[in-house]
Amino acid sequence: MRPSWILPDGMEECLPDEAWAIEDGRRRCLDLFRQSDFGLIMPPMVEYLDSLTSGVGQDLSDQIMVITDRVSGRLMGIRPDMTPQAARIDAHALNEAGTTRLCYCGSVLRAVASGGDSSRSPLQLGAEIFGNPDLSADIEVVQLALDTVRLFTDEPLMMDVGHAGALKSVLVKQSAMFRAKALDALARKDLDVLATLEQTVPEIAVFKDAYGELDTVIQRSESVELLKKARDDITEVKRGLDADQVSWYCDLGETHGLNYHTGLVFGIYSLQRDQLLVRGGRYDHVGESFGRARAATGFSADLKTLVRLAN
Numbered sequence: 001m002r003p004s005w006i007l008p009d010g011m012e013e014c015l016p017d018e019a020w021a022i023e024d025g026r027r028r029c030l031d032l033f034r035q036s037d038f039g040l041i042m043p044p045m046v047e048y049l050d051s052l053t054s055g056v057g058q059d060l061s062d063q064i065m066v067i068t069d070r071v072s073g074r075l076m077g078i079r080p081d082m083t084p085q086a087a088r089i090d091a092h093a094l095n096e097a098g099t100t101r102l103c104y105c106g107s108v109l110r111a112v113a114s115g116g117d118s119s120r121s122p123l124q125l126g127a128e129i130f131g132n133p134d135l136s137a138d139i140e141v142v143q144l145a146l147d148t149v150r151l152f153t154d155e156p157l158m159m160d161v162g163h164a165g166a167l168k169s170v171l172v173k174q175s176a177m178f179r180a181k182a183l184d185a186l187a188r189k190d191l192d193v194l195a196t197l198e199q200t201v202p203e204i205a206v207f208k209d210a211y212g213e214l215d216t217v218i219q220r221s222e223s224v225e226l227l228k229k230a231r232d233d234i235t236e237v238k239r240g241l242d243a244d245q246v247s248w249y250c251d252l253g254e255t256h257g258l259n260y261h262t263g264l265v266f267g268i269y270s271l272q273r274d275q276l277l278v279r280g281g282r283y284d285h286v287g288e289s290f291g292r293a294r295a296a297t298g299f300s301a302d303l304k305t306l307v308r309l310a311n
Helices: 017-033 083-094 135-151 165-170 177-189 191-197 202-207 214-220 227-240 287-290 305-310
Strands: 046-048 064-066 075-078 102-106 123-130 155-162 212-213 244-252 264-270 276-282 296-302
Touching: 017 102, 017 123, 017 135, 017 165, 017 305, 083 102, 083 123, 083 296, 123 135, 123 305, 135 155, 135 227, 135 264, 135 276, 135 296, 135 305, 155 165, 155 227, 165 177, 165 202, 165 227, 177 191, 191 202, 202 227, 212 214, 214 227, 214 244, 227 264, 276 305, 296 305
Parallel strands: 155 244
Antiparallel strands: 046 075, 064 075, 102 123, 123 296, 155 264, 212 244, 264 276, 276 296
């Protein structure tokens, strides 16, 4: 029989030395965000289920742990991600006309571990910009994500960039079954399946080799009109960054969060550890489900993962 004091799988606790290091890291990150004019928010751990699932992809919805509110009888969810909460706050609690910058740091709970991590209880750190559709917002978010990582390590990093626009435009009119097959084949880089699918949708062919070292992908796809906006956006964002010791990888057929993202997407990896540190991107119109569609872009990370880079 399993001892009653054993924690559930994927749950972890931090002992004093690590807990103090995480607290120090939290303060440093929030100070950085504050210097960049981001407002700090502290949403509740639990919300009604329909609020947490509004405007998010199925992958995130499947991560919600569901409970019943004994007061109202309604279903509630324990947040697996704080980004939808930030969107709700932007849409209703603040309701500002111009650009809004919000940041947060809090515990989340996921039904299963994801992203190659064994933890189901990350300490999510993030920053979001609402109301600015320009690439300047994407550049600001990616730079802030890099600067956040650099608070903890100066080791070589890899920036993995993609773009949701082209692939979404190709798949939007297809059946759910076709979309599922295409996304699975693209994720696995299964050329045989993709060759079969392109007989039905010829545009699928442009994504078969649209991945690899960034400059190579840009050159290889120069003549592909479908990928022009993706190329231009990524090139402009890279040009606008101050990024030392960063290598660049690109996948214009990136499938992660496709139901959620609308433009540039990115991940920052530790090359030495082969570990994802930060994930982010543009997700315009997520606030539409809250009655206020707004341009939006942001990033998030597990603060515990970042702190462990330096300890």
